[in-house]
Structures are given as C-alpha cells and as structure tokens.
Amino acid sequence: xxxxxxxxxxxxxxxxxxxxxxxxxxxxxxxxxxxxxxxxxxxxxxxxxxxxxxxxxxxxxxxxxxxxxxxxxxxxxxxxxxxxxxxxxxxxxxxxxxxxxxxxxxxxxxxxxxxxxxxxxxxxxxxxxxxxxxxxxxxxxxxxxxxxxxxxxxxxxxxxxxxxxxxxxxxxxxxxxxxxxxxxxxxxxxxxxxxxxxxxxxxxxxxxxxxxxxxxxxxxxxxxxxxxxxxxxxxxxxxxxxxxxxxxxxxxxxxxxxxxxxxxxxxxxxxxxxxxxxxxxxxxxxxxxxxxxxxxxxxxxxxxxxxxxxxxxxxxxxxxxxxxxxxxxxxxxxxxxxxxxxxxxxxxxxxxxxxxxxxxxxxxxxxxxxxxxxxxxxxxxxxxxxxxxxxxxxxxxxxxxxxxxxxxxxxxxxxxxxxxxxxxxxxxxxxxxxxxxx
Numbered sequence: 001x002x003x004x005x006x007x008x009x010x011x012x013x014x015x016x017x018x019x020x021x022x023x024x025x026x027x028x029x030x031x032x033x034x035x036x037x038x039x040x041x042x043x044x045x046x047x048x049x050x051x052x053x054x055x056x057x058x059x060x061x062x063x064x065x066x067x068x069x070x071x072x073x074x075x076x077x078x079x080x081x082x083x084x085x086x087x088x089x090x091x092x093x094x095x096x097x098x099x100x101x102x103x104x105x106x107x108x109x110x111x112x113x114x115x116x117x118x119x120x121x122x123x124x125x126x127x128x129x130x131x132x133x134x135x136x137x138x139x140x141x142x143x144x145x146x147x148x149x150x151x152x153x154x155x156x157x158x159x160x161x162x163x164x165x166x167x168x169x170x171x172x173x174x175x176x177x178x179x180x181x182x183x184x185x186x187x188x189x190x191x192x193x194x195x196x197x198x199x200x201x202x203x204x205x206x207x208x209x210x211x212x213x214x215x216x217x218x219x220x221x222x223x224x225x226x227x228x229x230x231x232x233x234x235x236x237x238x239x240x241x242x243x244x245x246x247x248x249x250x251x252x253x254x255x256x257x258x259x260x261x262x263x264x265x266x267x268x269x270x271x272x273x274x275x276x277x278x279x280x281x282x283x284x285x286x287x288x289x290x291x292x293x294x295x296x297x298x299x300x301x302x303x304x305x306x307x308x309x310x311x312x313x314x315x316x317x318x319x320x321x322x323x324x325x326x327x328x329x330x331x332x333x334x335x336x337x338x339x340x341x342x343x344x345x346x347x348x349x350x351x352x353x354x355x356x357x358x359x360x361x362x363x364x365x366x367x368x369x370x371x372x373x374x375x376x377x378x379x380x381x382x383x384x385x386x387x388x389x390x391x392x393x394x395x396x397x398x399x400x401x402x403x404x405x406x407x408x409x410x411x412x413x414x415x416x417x418x419x420x421x422x423x424x425x426x427x428x429x430x431x432x433x434x435x436x437x438x
Contacts, residue, residue, distance in 0.1 A: 005358065006362060008363070009359075012335070013366075024374060025374070026325075026331075027371025027414070028372075028378055030321035030325065030414075031321065031378070031379070031411045032377070032378025032379045033317040033378070034321045035406070035410070036383055037316075037317040039379065039397065039398075039400075040386060041306065043396050043398075044193075044194065044305070045305075048296075049192060049196070053297055055258050056258055056295065056296040057093075057293050057296070058257075058293070059292070060074075060079075061076065061279075061285075061291055062075035062288075062289070063080050063249075063287075064076055064249075066287060078253055079254075080250060081252070082247060082284070083279075087255065088124060092267075093257035093259055094258045094259060095129060095257065096126055097123055098124050098254070099198065099214065099253065100252065101122075101208065102217065102222050102225055103120060104177050104210055104212075104222055105118075105176070106174060106175065106209075106210065108162075110163075113163075118208075119209055121198075121210070122217035123212075125143050135185050135186065135187060136157050136186045137185065138184050138185035141184055145213060149215045151179065153181040153183055153184070154184060154210075154211040155183055155186055155210055155211070156209045158209060159174075169183050170183055181216075192207070195207065196300060198254050199305065203392060204392040204393040205392060218241070218244070228252035230249055230251075269291065272293060276289040325418040329421060332367075336360055347429065356427040360422065361416060361420070364415050364422070364423065369411065372407055372411025383398065
C-alpha cells in the first residue's frame with residue numbers, strides 16, 4: 001500500500017515540478033540552518049565526561065574579607081592555597097585534586113629544535129583517575145610523589161611526538177625552565193569539551209602539554225596563569241612567593257572532588273560548612289559561612305559555558321525553520337486541493353478518508369526526506385564556514401553520526417507535521433460535489 005502511495009507521490013512531483021522544488025528548497029534551508037546551529041550547540045553543551053560527570057563536584061568557600069560584602073552573594077569561585085592544600089591533606093572525598101594553569105619553557109634535547117613555551121598544568125595525583133585521562137605510555141604519579149615533591153612530569157602525546165618522535169618516552173627527561181623532570185606518563189589523545197576543570201582559559205582548546213605535581217611547581221617557582229582574586233592590602237613585598245604563597249589572601253586555585261554516592265555528597269557539603277566555621281572561628285574567614293558544592297554539569301550551567309550568541313543563533317534558526325514549514329504547509333495545501341477532482345474519483349471508487357490522508361502524508365514525508373538530504377549539504381557547508389572563523393570552538397564544528405540521523409528525522413517529522421492540515425483538508429473532499437462539477 002505504501003509503495004503505491006510512494007508511486008503516486010512521485011507522479012505528483014513530476015506533474016508539479018516547480019511547486020515541489022519550492023517546497024524542497026524551503027525545507028532544506030530551514031533544516032540546514034537549524035542543524036548548523038544545533039550541531040554547534042550540541043558540541044558546546046555536551047557532557048565532557050559521560051559516565052563520570054555525576055561523580056565530580058566543585059567546592060567553593062567564601063574566604064574573602066568583609067569589603068564589598070553582600071549577604072547571599074556567590075562565594076569565591078577559586079580557593080586560596082591554604083584552603084586547597086588543607087582540604088587536599090584531609091582527603092575527605094573519594095578523590096580530590098588541586099590545580100592551576102601555567103606556562104613553562106621547554107628545552108628539547110635535540111639541537112635541531114629550539115626552546116619553546118608550552119602550556120602546563122600543576123596538579124595533584126588524583127587528577128588523572130578522577131578525569132579518566134587516557135594514557136598512551138606509563139601513567140600518572142601517586143600521592144607519595146606529591147608529598148615527596150618529585151621532579152616528574154606527564155606530557156601530552158603532541159609534545160611526545162615533538163620531542164621523541166612518538167616513541168615511548170617514559171623514564172626519559174624533559175627540561176622545563178632549566179629543571180630536568182622525569183617523564184612518568186604520556187597522555188593519549190584527550191580533549192574534553194569544554195575543558196571543564198578550568199573555565200578561566202581556553203574553554204575549547206587542547207589540553208596542556210606538560211603536567212607537573214603542584215607541590216613541585218611551587219618548589220620550582222613556576223609561573224602561573226589565569227584568574228586570581230586578592231583582597232586586603234595586597235602587600236607581598238616581603239613574601240618571596242608573592243600572591244601564590246600559602247598564607248596570601250588570594251583565591252587562584254581550582255579544586256575538584258569525586259564523591260561516589262549522594263550520601264557522600266551531603267556529608268562533604270556538611271564538611272565544607274564545618275571547615276568554614278572553623279576557619280571563621282580561627283579568624284581567617286570573616287564572612288558568614290557560605291559554601292557551594294556543585295556537580296560538574298551544574299557548574300558549567302552556572303558559568304554559562306555555552307556562549308549566549310550560540311543559543312540566540314540556534315533559536316533564530318529554529319524560528320526560520322518554522323517560517324519555512326508554514327510556507328511549505330501552504331504550498332502543500334494548494335497542491336493537494338488542486339487535485340480535488342482526482343481525490344473525489346478515488347473516494348467514489350471506495351478509497352477511505354484514512355487512505356487519502358495517509359497517501360498525502362506519504363507525499364509530504366518524501367518531500368521532507370529530499371529536503372533533509374539537501375539540508376544536510378547546507379548544514380555541512382554552514383559548519384565548514386564556522387570552522388573558518390577564529391572562535392575557540394570553530395575546529396570542533398563537525399557533524400557526528402547522531403546529528404546526521406537527527407537531520408533526517410527532524411526533516412521528515414517537521415514536514416509531516418506541516419503536511420497534516422493539508423492532508424486533512426484533502427481527505428475532507430466530498431466525492432459527489434467533485435463528480436458533479438466534472
């Protein structure tokens with residue numbers, strides 16, 4: 001039966017080529033624009049750690065002084081070194097990691113390569129298992145090496161390719177700021193999107209090239225980069241470590257914890273409250289206790305990681321699709337009612353209203369499928385244009401298999417919805433009136 005309806009649809013297309021072409025183009029433009037923006041939104045708003053994101057939490061403490069204090073306002077979005085190291089030492093979560101971005105000078109052993117700067121991350125041992133970082137060679141370091149302030153490093157596969165031609169470099173050394181660090185692991189290809197563990201630099205960029213124990217980075221006085229908020233008099237002249245010292249009133253470190261059950265989440269939230277109370281009693285914290293413990297996805301939503309212009313473009317594109325569908329619906333109505341005499345004859349020969357309705361919906365569905373195919377080409381062209389932009393996420397604008405399927409499903413379903421009213425009007429044609437008019 002559906003094969004017969006499909007055959008009727010093809011015959012109809014041949015009789016009304018211009019009208020059919022207009023409908024296909026309208027659907028294709030709407031689908032192409034919608035899928036281009038939806039793909040970008042899908043990439044930027046996706047879960048960077050599927051299967052693990054529900055276990056990861058970002059604690060916040062209100063450690064600033066009373067200047068510019070507003071009750072109920074958001075606590076500091078980063079931690080002081082004193083608090084981060086204390087929470088790390090107490091180990092109340094299943095896993096915990098402190099971290100900060102930096103920039104180091106790498107000097108290759110090969111004389112052919114000159115020294116170059118590289119992005120670095122100073123962190124603690126749980127960083128790698130917490131975030132399921134994949135290793136190509138070796139592995140991360142353990143807590144004992146954090147405590148021993150070992151001169152070790154994990155490097156990215158990109159840096160390994162550059163320095164060692166992609167060979168297993170575990171056990172070899174890499175010179176960072178004139179310090180020799182023993183390589184204990186080489187990361188495999190890894191690019192969480194967005195780079196959730198540090199929202200203050202390169203959200204959609206590559207991961208850092210060198211990972212160094214946080215304790216070692218402080219011993220070597222490696223430069224830090226990224227956001228830092230200090231309060232008070234900010235007099236660091238007598239402190240050799242400046243604002244990055246243990247006792248400085250500056251929030252500059254990201255801190256993540258892994259909590260494996262809801263009960264542990266509540267227990268850790270209470271632990272943060274108790275810790276804040278203790279620090280206030282000791283005179284370090286001045287503000288009323290104000291803590292936060294957000295999950296990974298909640299943290300991304302709170303920081304509005306998806307750019308506002310991307311959301312706006314997506315809704316505008318879907319609005320454009322609705323306009324295209326309304327035009328398609330009008331064209332379908334005109335096309336179907338033009339065949340009222342044909343429909344009247346079919347009804348007189350015994351075709352039910354349901355059969356007439358189904359026949360015309362099949363015709364609308366075919367238009368949607370062809371429009372989806374053409375819209376796919378427009379979407380690919382749109383994504384190519386986005387990749388030519390300078391936006392940080394531009395190179396990620398690729399259509400994955402899931403979005404490919406959604407393109408055709410959206411095109412067919414949207415066109416079927418647009419064709420329901422014209423198909424219903426077509427099945428309401430009265431046979432007697434049509435036969436008398438012939």
